[in-house]
Every structure is written in structure tokens, then in C-alpha cells.
Amino acid sequence: MKSLKYAILGLLCRHPMTGYEIAKEFNFELAEFWYANHSQIYPELKQLNEEGLVNYDIEISGEILESKRYTITEKGHSDFIKWLHKDEKIQKTPKDVFRLRMYFSGNLDMETRIHLLENQRMQHYKRLNSLKKTFEQYPEVPPRNSDRFGDFIVLRGAIMRQENIIAWIDECIGYSKEDAGE
Amino acid sequence: MKSLKYAILGLLCRHPMTGYEIAKEFNFELAEFWYANHSQIYPELKQLNEEGLVNYDIEISGEILESKRYTITEKGHSDFIKWLHKDEKIQKTPKDVFRLRMYFSGNLDMETRIHLLENQRMQHYKRLNSLKKTFEQYPEVPPRNSDRFGDFIVLRGAIMRQENIIAWIDECIGYSKEDAGE
DNA sequence: TTAAACATGTAAGCTGTTACATGATTTA
DNA sequence: TAAATCATGTAACAGCTTACATGTTTAA
Numbered sequence: 302m303k304s305l306k307y308a309i310l311g312l313l314c315r316h317p318m319t320g321y322e323i324a325k326e327f328n329f330e331l332a333e334f335w336y337a338n339h340s341q342i343y344p345e346l347k348q349l350n351e352e353g354l355v356n357y358d359i360e361i362s363g364e365i366l367e368s369k370r371y372t373i374t375e376k377g378h379s380d381f382i383k384w385l386h387k388d389e390k391i392q393k394t395p396k397d398v399f400r401l402r403m404y405f406s407g408n409l410d411m412e413t414r415i416h417l418l419e420n421q422r423m424q425h426y427k428r429l430n431s432l433k434k435t436f437e438q439y440p441e442v443p444p445r446n447s448d449r450f451g452d453f454i455v456l457r458g459a460i461m462r463q464e465n466i467i468a469w470i471d472e473c474i475g476y477s478k479e480d481a482g483e
Numbered sequence: 484m485k486s487l488k489y490a491i492l493g494l495l496c497r498h499p500m501t502g503y504e505i506a507k508e509f510n511f512e513l514a515e516f517w518y519a520n521h522s523q524i525y526p527e528l529k530q531l532n533e534e535g536l537v538n539y540d541i542e543i544s545g546e547i548l549e550s551k552r553y554t555i556t557e558k559g560h561s562d563f564i565k566w567l568h569k570d571e572k573i574q575k576t577p578k579d580v581f582r583l584r585m586y587f588s589g590n591l592d593m594e595t596r597i598h599l600l601e602n603q604r605m606q607h608y609k610r611l612n613s614l615k616k617t618f619e620q621y622p623e624v625p626p627r628n629s630d631r632f633g634d635f636i637v638l639r640g641a642i643m644r645q646e647n648i649i650a651w652i653d654e655c656i657g658y659s660k661e662d663a664g665e
Numbered sequence: 666t667t668a669a670a671c672a673t674g675t676a677a678g679c680t681g682t683t684a685c686a687t688g689a690t691t692t693a
Numbered sequence: 694t695a696a697a698t699c700a701t702g703t704a705a706c707a708g709c710t711t712a713c714a715t716g717t718t719t720a721a
Contacts, residue, residue, distance in 0.1 A: 304580050305708085311587040321672050334582035336575065341709065343674055366717045368672055385590055388599065391606045393518065395577030398486050400516035400640060404633040405493040408567055411627065417570065424573045442658055445593065451586040454658065458582060458651045465647035469640045476624055476636065487680085503700050523681065525702055548689045550700055 305345055306354075308335055310381040313355060313373040315448055320346050320369065330452070333432070333459040346371055354380060403473065414477050422470045429463040436460060487527055488536075490517055492563040495537060495555040497630055502528050502551065512634070515614070515641040528553055536562060585655065596659050604652045611645040618642060 308331075312323055323346075324339040337345075346369075349355045354377030357369040373381070399421055406414050436456055443449035490513075494505055505528075506521040519527075528551075531537045536559030539551040555563070581603055588596050618638055625631035 302580070302708090304578070304583065308583055311583070311590075314587070314590060319672075320674095321670095331583075331586070333576050334579040334586070336578070338710070339673075340675080340711080347674095362671075363718055366672065381587075382590060385584060385587060386595060386599075388602050389580065389584075391603060391610065392580060394515050394641065394644075395579075396486070396518070397516040397577075398484070398571065398574060400637050401486065401490055401493070401513075402567060402571075403640075404513070404516070404637045405496070405563075405567060406636075407628055407630050407633050408493075408496060408564060413568060417568075420570050421573060428573065442661075445659060445661075446589055448589045450658075451589050454588075454655050455582050455586045457654065458585075459576065461647055461651050461654075462576070462644075465643055469643050472639060472643075473636050476632075477627060479624075479627075484680090501700075502702095520682070521701075522683080522703080529702095544699075545690055548700065 307384045317372040489566045499554040614642045
């Protein structure tokens with residue numbers, strides 16, 4: 302699949318970055334649909350460089366501290382654009398440990414079941430609020446050809462996804478609390 | 484995390500199964516939130532047996548063909564129940580290659596963007612319909628303490644998730660088609 | 666002066682996928 | 694009799710996480 306490769310190339314299309322900066326992006330903004338640790342990013346950048354898809358210049362902060370600022374090459378850019386154009390099969394539904402748990406919830410008493418659901422609900426609600434806060438930065442839909450448009454639609458998707466999970470949990474709580482048939 | 488372990492133990496709580504049957508479950512019904520190939524399941528069963536969490540009896544089909552029917556032990560059962568009771572932090576949002584692509588969609592012309600979105604929409608719509616068909620097996624909410632209740636709520640969750648993805652894609656198509664500001 | 670942030674890398678280990686490997690039984 | 698399904702396993706590899714390893718610079 303090599304998605305990490307394209308995630309990095311896509312970021313470098315915007316502007317040159319260091320590995321450290323890429324890692325930060327992957328753990329903040331992008332984290333709603335992609336992420337990677339620096340231990341994965343540095344070796345990947347090294348390989349992309351060997352493949353001629355990126356170059357780097359060394360910058361010095363202070364007296365000694367070096368950082369490599371990576372720039373995408375023409376080949377890297379055309380590789381990325383080619384990938385971006387491809388139709389793809391929808392991916393397998395992601396694994397979900399909590400749903401696995403709920404699948405087996407017949408083994409739990411109602412009290413525990415509702416407790417687990419409410420605990421998850423609370424956590425998802427917190428995440429939703431933090432996403433909504435970020436969303437306030439977009440008082441209107443950004444221009445369709447700007448980078449911010451991409452940011453906007455995936456953020457909107459993250460909010461919708463979060464709201465949907467909460468709606469599902471609420472349904473589950475509702476079913477669990479119903480008295481009918483007992 | 485060892486989730487595969489508990490996924491298997493959970494299934495064996497319902498009734499004894501062979502590795503082959505577990506693999507089938509993981510690739511059909513459960514596949515909406517969990518899956519595993521036989522190449523992962525057989526070694527895992529072997530290990531669970533070594534840990535004393537499952538036992539097996541050998542059955543013969545025809546003249547030669549052997550299969551191992553696994554039964555959960557008391558220790559396995561209590562291990563599973565303990566796991567099932569644990570509160571857990573919500574997991575990281577799963578990686579999503581299509582969202583990654585859309586994040587970078589500023590690099591695509593409108594026609595391609597809409598084409599990609601509509602292609603995904605079509606595929607998600609198909610999956611939704613197949614889920615809805617399965618859902619017809621549940622004319623009403625199954626009893627809260629039956630295994631079928633777990634099946635029901637995760638299936639309901641899968642449908643909601645699928646509808647939500649389609650709603651997001653529709654929003655994206657809408658934004659992409661708008662003429663304002665051009 | 667100390668904690669946080671900047672900055673880059675490697676190694677070990679776990680999870681999961683694809684391919685390799687073999688063979689029996691049932692159904693069309 | 695051929696294809697699909699039943700049935701079990703191992704091996705190689707890819708992807709990712711956690712820990713190891715080191716040191717600088719900035720801000721409180």
C-alpha cells in the first residue's frame with residue numbers, strides 16, 4: 302500500500318519540512334485519519350531520498366543542532382499526483398475493540414454494560430468537543446482549491462464520525478435500559 | 484492488547500468451535516468490526532491451549548480428515564469475563580486512506596475529485612445495502628441477554644457508520660460542486 | 666537551572682498479510 | 694471428474710509500537 306510514503310509526499314507538496322515537523326503534523330492535525338511516529342518517519346524519509354523522491358538541505362539552529370529540511374523532487378511530485386488520481390477499493394472496516402466487547406455483551410449484567418457504554422460516551426463526547434473547537438477556525442468553507450479545503454472536509458468528516466459513534470452508543474444505552482420482555 | 488485472544492475466547496464462550504469455523508466467523512459476520520486469517524488463528528489457538536485457556540478434542544470426518552474442536556476452560560472463561568469488564572480508553576481514530584487522499588485533494592481538478600468521491604460513494608452504498616439485507620433478519624430487538632443482542636447492536640452500528648460515511652461523501656460532493664467564489 | 670521542546674536516529678518485538686504447503690471430502 | 698469447501702499448519706515480509714540512545718536549544 303505504501304500510504305505513509307504518500308502521506309509524507311503530500312505534506313512536502315505543500316512546503317519543505319523537517320522530519321520533526323512531519324511527525325508533529327502526524328500527531329496533531331492529521332491524527333484524525335492518519336498518524337505515524339518519528340521512528341517510522343525518519344527511516345521512510347531516508348528511503349524516499351534514496352529513491353530520488355525527496356532532497357534535503359541541512360539547517361543549523363544555534364551552534365550545533367542540525368535539522369534536515371526535505372523538499373519534494375519533480376519525480377516525487379509526479380509520483381504523488383499519480384497516486385492521488387487512483388480509484389481505490391473501500392478499505393476493510395477498521396477493527397474496533399469496543400464493538401468487539403459489545404458483540405459479547407450478552408455475558409455482562411446490565412449495570413456493567415451501561416457503565417461501559419457511558420464511559421465510552423463520555424470520552425467520545427470530549428473528543429467531539431475538541432474537534433468542534435478546532436472547527437471554529439473555519440467560519441466558512443475555504444476556497445475549493447486551497448489546502449485548507451482539504452483540512453476542512455476531513456475535519457468535518459471527523460466531527461460527523463464522532464457524532465455518529467455517540468448516536469450509536471446512545472441507541473445501545475437505550476436498548477439496554479428498555480424494560481420490555483423482562 | 485491481545486484482542487485476538489479475547490475475540491477467540493468470546494466466540495468459544497458461545498459454543499465449541501474448530502479453527503476453521505472461527506476463521507469463517509472472522510471473515511463473515513464479525514468482519515464489520517473484527518477479522519483475522521487462519522494463519523493467525525491456528526497459532527493463537529495453539530498458544531491458548533498451552534496457556535490452559537482452551538482444550539480440544541479431535542473429530543474425524545470421513546476416513547482420515549481431522550479437525551480440532553476447541554472448548555473454553557474455566558480459566559479461559561474467567562480470563563475473558565475479566566477482560567470484558569474493563570473500561571478502556573477510546574482507541575485512536577483508525578487510519579483512512581481515502582480521507583488522506585481527500586486531505587490532499589487541493590491538488591486535484593474538480594472533475595477528478597468528484598469522480599473519486601462518487602466512486603467511493605457507490606462502493607459504500609453497496610456495502611450499506613448488504614448490511615441492511617442482513618439486518619432484515621432482525622424484525623425486532625433480540626432479548627438483551629441473548630448472544631443475538633450483541634450481534635444486533637454491532638450490526639446496527641455498522642449500518643449507522645456506513646450511512647454516516649455516505650453523508651460525509653455527499654457533503655464533500657456538495658462543497659466541490661458549489662460555484663460560489665469562482 | 667530545569668523542564669519542555671527541538672532534533673535525529675536505531676533496535677526489538679508484536680500484529681497482521683500474503684504466500685507457501687498439503688491433503689480430504691463433498692457437491693455439481 | 695473437477696471445483697468448491699473442509700481442514701490445518703508454517704514462513705516471509707510489511708507495518709507499526711515501544712523502548713533505547715543521544716544531544717541541543719529555548720523558555721519559564
